[in-house]
Amino acid sequence: MMGNNFMKSLDLKCPIIQAPMAGGITTPVLVSEVSNQGALGMIGAGYLKPDQLRVQINQVKALTNANFGVNLFVPEHFELNEDQVAKSKQLIDNYELLLNHKMKEPDLPTKEIEKQTYEELLKIVIEERVAACSFTFGIPTKKTIENLKQNGIMTIGTATTVPEAIAIERAGMDAVVVQGSEAGGHRGNFLVDSPNSMIGLIALIPQVTDQVSIPVIAAGGIMDGRGLSAALCLGADAVQMGTAFLTCKESGANPVHKQAVLQAKSEDIVSTKAFSGKEARGIENRFMKEMHVHENKLPPFPVQNALTQNLRKAATQQKDADFMSLWSGQSPTLAREETVERLVRRVVNEANLILNK
Known part of the structure; x- marks a missing residue:
């Protein structure tokens, strides 16, 4: 497969980025193996504490000499509405008896804590000189972008619309992930x-x-060589794949989550705010169905995410898929249980066959 300037800038052998899935999926083993195969592994640091990120970066460095990146969530403006929080707690408490689990009082985020944690994570990214830093939910400040660039770190934004992509370029970022619905x-x-x-x-x-x-x-x-070749033909320089890597053997996704994706059909995949207060796509389950009527009254991200954290943890421990956030893209029937090496080689080979026709 022919290289391009983006691939050369990160010394990639194939135009594939492993999506930075936060919440424990992007383990050092997964990230390093992706990079070892010539793609770009990404640590999803959105929910990590600063010391946890440094540990993970050093673990990845011990497993690969290839480039890898880190993804951060840009802190969003949010208000802590006590009425919304109380109503959400009441709804979530209804599931406590079902799981026979006494929920501890969640630690609610504040704008100050979110900003401080973000700044500390940024500092570690710079100190550890990772190859790339991508951002989701917004654009970092120009000072942050300049600081990263001065330290030789590629900056990548995330956009869902044309105006968002334009804003990312105007801010001075090096590349943009365009996230389809x-x-x-x-x-x-x-x-x-x-x-x-x-x-x-x-x-x-x-x-x-x-x-x-x-x-x-x-x-x-995008799950296979057909998706990769289509994206390249439409003008993309690379693809970012999440669900395809989620079901890999090296992924840190819970086995219940992996099996749910492997068994899901496209019509099972819906969008919800129930788990986090922010729109997210995954496999529909009981919690999503029953909370749907309340979605517009729930606290925003990251407040709702903190409120459901104990419920999700209890459900994970009990292997109860009805109350887990089973994130997945819209092509679950293309997911396979395979190694990272096999996935990357298969996708590249499939794309080459199509592009060479």
Whole structure:
């Protein structure tokens, strides 16, 4: 497969980035193995504490000499509405008896704590000189972008619309991930609300590439060489794949989550705010169905995410898929249980066969 400037800048052998799935999926073993195969492994640091991130970075460094990256959540403006919190707690408490688990009082986030943690994570990324730092839910400050660049770190933004991609380029970032509506997990929108960010990837790629000059990375529903070759033909420089890596043997995803994806059909995948207060795509389960009518009254991210944390942990311990956040893109039937090496080689070989025709 022919290289491009984006691949050369990160010394990649193939135009594939492993999506930075926060919450324990992107283990050092997964990230390092992706990078060892010539793709770009990414640590999903959105929920990590600073000391945890440093440990993970050093663990990845011990397992690979290849480049890898870190993803951070840009802190969002949010208000702590006591009435919303109380109502959400009441709803969540209803599931306590079902799991026979006494929930401890959750630690609610504050804007000050979120900002401080973000700044500390940034400091570690710079100190450890990782190859790339991507951002979700917004754009970092120009000072942050300049600081990262001065330390030789590539900056990558996440956009769900053309205006968001343009804003990322104007801010001075090096590349942009365009997230189609097919993508699993949280939406990366920041200029518009989630309903207005639901643009399919096939429609989004060419519109973005016509408007920006920085490298474009396509994300959303890409699981094999057909998706990779299509994205490249539409003008993308690389693809970002999440669900495909989630079911790999090296992934840190819970076995219940992996099996749920492997057994899911495309019609099982829906979008919800129930678990975190932010629109996210995953396999529909009891919690998502029953909370759907309350979604517009729930606290925003990251407050709702903190409120459901104990419930999700209890469900994980009890292997109860009805109350776990089973994130997945819209192509679960293409997921396979295989090693990272086999996945990367298969996708590249499939794409080469198509592109060489």
